Amino acid sequence: MRLDDEAESENVEDRRGGGGLRVGGGIGIGTIVIALAASYFFGINPMTIINGAQVLQGNAPQHPTPTTARPVEDQGSQFVRRVLGNTERTWQHIFRTRFDQDYPAPKLVLFSDATPTACGTGQSAMGPFYCPPDRTVYIDLSFYRELRDRFGAGGDFAQAYVIAHEVGxxxxxxxxxSGKYEAARARMSAARGNALSVRLELQADCFAGVWAAVAQQQNARLIEPGDFEQGLNAAGAIGDDRLQRQSQGRVVPDAFTHGTSEQRQRWLRRGMATGDIRQCDTFSAQSL
Known part of the structure; x- marks a missing residue:
């Protein structure tokens, strides 16, 4: 991606130094990965696993305490600000032309380890996430290293896709x-709720593709050869079937919450190909 000419968003808050939280207890990366997998596949609060590991190590779970270091201005935060800024301008264009209304941009918080949110304490183990009550995207940039090294999905567009999915x-x-989804899921069994969650997540993938397509129309220099392929590779790398096979050696379709690798790539590609938000109705689709 060519982001040199992109104005940075003013809606990014960097809590990595001054406003985040740190959780004590000496937890290793292996526990974090297990907690992430449990949260991703089975809806288990990752703090349940992390706190349990702390007890086994002889450390009682500690309450998060504020950090004191100053926020860091670095290449990673600059990248996030520029990508988010582009999503703001792109979705503003879409909302004005499609809905004849302004787009209320979200806030994005950079954090390390843990941070307070309107959805409870956010943990790095959860991966990037969006909290509807405070309309904020939360991301620990260490996730990008995990995406590249563990899942083989590197590249700047792959990273931008992660942000675009959460903005979706x-x-x-x-x-x-989202409100209709939450109301419907509250009346469903776990298995049916997971199936509905898949449709929500695939639509967010499609919306990410719509952003990429319209952004390219607005700025032909933004997307470079190979960028879309990076995004598709990232979507395939974090499909439920692939992650389950890697983490537990078997696939449990009833536990899917985000969709298979093929499904995630299909809906991301659909958004990229059409640039039309109306083509992202996963809830009415007969086949995903």
Whole structure:
């Protein structure tokens, strides 16, 4: 991606130094990965696993305490600000032309380890996430290293896709889709709720593709050869089937919450190909 000419978003808060939280207890990366997998596949609060590991190590779970270091201005934060800034301008264009209204941009928080959110304490083990009540995307940039080294999905567009997917959840929230999803899921069994979650996540993938397509239309220099392929590779790398096979050696379809690798790539590609938000109705689709 060529982001040199992109204006940075003013809606990014960097808590990595001054406003984040740190959780004590000497937890290793292996526990974090297990906690992430449990949260991702089975809806288990990752803090349940992390706190349990602390007890086994003889360390009682500690309450998060504020950090004191100053926020860091680095290449990673600059990248995030520029990508988010582009999503703001792109979705503003889409909202004005499609809905004849302004786009209320989300906030994005950079953090390390843990941070307070309107959805509870956010943990790095959860991976990037969007919190509807405070309309904020949360991301620990160490996730990008995990995406590259563990899942083989490196590249700047792969990283931008992660942000665009979470912004896609914000678009769902603004359009009232998330509220309808939450109301419907509350009346469902776990298995049916997971199936509905898959449709929500695939739509966010499609919205990420719409962003990429429209952004390219607005700035032909933004997307470089191979960028879309990086995004598709990232979507395939974090499909439920692939992650389950890697983490537990078997696939449990009833536990899917985000969609298979093929499904995630299909809906991301659909958004990229059409640039049309109307083509992202995963909830009415007969086949995903």
């Amino acid at each position: 959840h914000h678009v769902q929230n603004v359009l009232g889709i």
